[in-house]
Amino acid sequence: DGGITQSPKYLFRKEGQNVTLSCEQNLNHDAMYWYRQDPGQGLRLIYYSQIVNDFQKGDIAEGYSVSREKKESFPLTVTSAQKNPTAFYLCASRKGTGLAQGNQPQHFGDGTRLSIL
Amino acid sequence: AQSVTQPDIHITVSEGASLELRCNYSYGATPYLFWYVQSPGQGLQLLLKYFSGDTLVQGIKGFEAEFKRSQSSFNLRKPSVHWSDAAEYFCAVGARVGANNLFFGTGTRLTVIP
Numbered sequence: 001d002g003g004i005t006q007s008p009k010y011l012f013r014k015e016g017q018n019v020t021l022s023c024e025q026n027l028n029h030d031a032m033y034w035y036r037q038d039p040g041q042g043l044r045l046i047y048y049s050q051i052v053n054d055f056q057k058g059d060i061a062e063g064y065s066v067s068r069e070k071k072e073s074f075p076l077t078v079t080s081a082q083k084n085p086t087a088f089y090l091c092a093s094r095k096g097t098g099l100a101q102g103n104q105p106q107h108f109g110d111g112t113r114l115s116i117l
Numbered sequence: 118a119q120s121v122t123q124p125d126i127h128i129t130v131s132e133g134a135s136l137e138l139r140c141n142y143s144y145g146a147t148p149y150l151f152w153y154v155q156s157p158g159q160g161l162q163l164l165l166k167y168f169s170g171d172t173l174v175q176g177i178k179g180f181e182a183e184f185k186r187s188q189s190s191f192n193l194r195k196p197s198v199h200w201s202d203a204a205e206y207f208c209a210v211g212a213r214v215g216a217n218n219l220f221f222g223t224g225t226r227l228t229v230i231p
Contacts, residue, residue: 004160035221040126041223042207042221042222042223042224043207043221045218090160103149103166103168103211106161106219107163108162109160110160111158111159111160
């Protein structure tokens with residue numbers, strides 16, 4: 001079955017350390033997204049990508065970086081510049097690009113919970 | 118800019134009772150509308166979506182939602198709640214032009230009591 005795989009499920013970061021969250025999809029979707037979820041704040045968009053080698057900042061991109069070298073993969077790096085990284089991170093993908101994207105639902109992975117040591 | 122408001126942070130209902138979760142959106146035209154459900158520690162699962170046409174849409178797990186343009190609302194309903202429906206529910210809006218991502222509400226947590 002096609003889907004989105006996020007790993008690891010739990011991740012711990014030390015002070016000054018960068019950590020990378022993996023997101024892989026085999027749905028042949030063009031667009032991929034990273035969201036951060038904090039209690040009572042819903043989902044906030046970090047970065048998104050509509051095509052390989054291109055990505056756009058979302059609402060809370062500071063302290064994060066991404067790459068999109070392959071269509072299937074959209075890893076998120078939480079850098080040491082992100083001072084409050086403890087959260088639940090969700091990766092999503094959607095079929096279609098441009099104006100055709102709006103009517104396509106996003107499909108989500110099961111998330112990675114990041115905590116500070 | 119698009120925005121979504123879910124005014125109820127937490128709702129408690131008895132098993133077998135009916136349910137309505139509220140969602141109001143702000144957008145200059147008719148948006149694409151979605152409801153997602155999230156179980157603890159899990160990702161989001163799509164319940165239903167509205168693009169156009171019939172304003173009452175049916176989804177999975179016995180849920181339905183009604184789009185009311187005059188009220189800018191897209192409320193989620195279920196006639197009889199099951200204990201397994203306990204979860205967090207998110208309403209989301211997507212633009213028909215320009216933007217390529219979804220905007221989510223802050224969620225409503227549903228508790229089901231026996």
